[in-house]
Amino acid sequence: MVQSEQTVIYLDNAATTFPKPREVYRKWSDAMNVCGANPGRSGHEFSMKTAEEVFKSREICADYFGANAENTVFTLNCTHALNFAIKGLAKDGCNFVTSDMEHNAVIRPVFAASEKYGGSCTLFELSADTEQTVKNAERALKADTAALICTAASNVTGLRAPIEELAEMCRKHGVCFILDAAQGAGVLPISLETGANIICAAGHKGLYGPMGTGLMISDGEFPLETIIEGGTGSVSESILQPDFPPDRFESGTINTAGVVALGEGVNFVKRREDTILSHELMLCERFCRAVSRIDGIILYNKITRQNSDKFAPVVSFNFERYSSEEGARRLSDFGIYMRGGLHCAPLAHKKIGTINGGTIRFSPSVFTTAREVDYVVTVLRRICA
Secondary structure: OOOOOOOOEEOEOOOOOOOOOHHHHHHHHHHHHHOOOOOOOOOOHHHHHHHHHHHHHHHHHHHHOOOOHHHEEEEOOHHHHHHHHHHHHOOOOOEEEEEOOOOHHHHHHHHHHHHHHOOEEEEEOOOOOHHHHHHHHHHHOOOOEEEEEEEOEOOOOOEEOOHHHHHHHHHHHOOEEEEEOOOOOOOOOOOHHHOOOEEEEEOOOOOOOOOOOEEEEEOOOOOOOOOOOOOOOOOOOOOOOOOOOOHHHOOOOOOHHHHHHHHHHHHHHHHOOOOHHHHHHHHHHHHHHHHOOOOOEEEOOOOOOOOHHHEOOOEEEEEOOOOHHHHHHHHHHOOEEOEEEOOOOHHHHHHHOOOOOOEEEEEOOOOOOHHHHHHHHHHHHHHHO
16 A cells, blocks of 8 residues: 555655755855855856855865865766866876775776776775775786775665775875765765875765755875866966866866755754764664565665664665666655666665665665665565565
């Protein structure tokens, strides 16, 4: 039986958080009305007011990640930021090192850059054992390694990478460490202080900003070539792209209302940064504990109170009798929205043995309640009965 329209439980927050905080909606609406001019492109008051609001948001994001405002670049999404970072470091014959749990947002630009420049890519195994993971990564490094790129946490199993230890290893070898924080920013403790040279983040996920927003945060240690050039509103008399950030990487008009609202999303996270992770992990523990007792359900990562420090709040599971897409559709009939499939992370699915069918992904947000999780468990029992 399909539930009434009033029952809507959104659990696809690893793709995009929903709903957003009320203040984010309000800030976006205000920005659409008040920040309608092109920032940094004109000298009139309307344009300068818009540029001021953009800079405020840039400062908020920079402060959250422990960066300087000039090294805080607004992008369209995390994929956009990763392409800037990876291809900006690529050169003839260079090598890239990545984990065996990476999203296509890392693997595809790495492969494209390697093909273009005659380089290579080396994978290392990401495991729950910190020391072993670092050893695996170190063995993968080569003399011509341009960067090590690693996810903060798998978007399939939630397995966390030992960020600080990998960063220390990269520093020892003089290798740039690029962190894909799509599944970590806003949830896990991530900043430049944790050691990454470049942090790429999605604004529309754990930072609770609108879609069409992302960030590339840099410590400035590794200069990047550009992959997009154009108008920036600065040094317009030159045919050369500006050599200073953020202008160097913000060609064309940015998503002005989006980035202004993103700053409000980051403020929301900052006010709750001590509770978001614990709340979402508690819900994952509750879900795993109940679902592990249902015949007909396969759990691919079981988050418990004892091992929760190894995971981000993401759980993958399947029905024994349905494909992941069919299982997600049946849940949708009850007003429960989760994503089924490969989640754009074929390497992770190959590793856990689900490459042919994918998984259903449970990913709560700060707004998800225990009561909603209990209802989902009831529906799962009903479907399996």
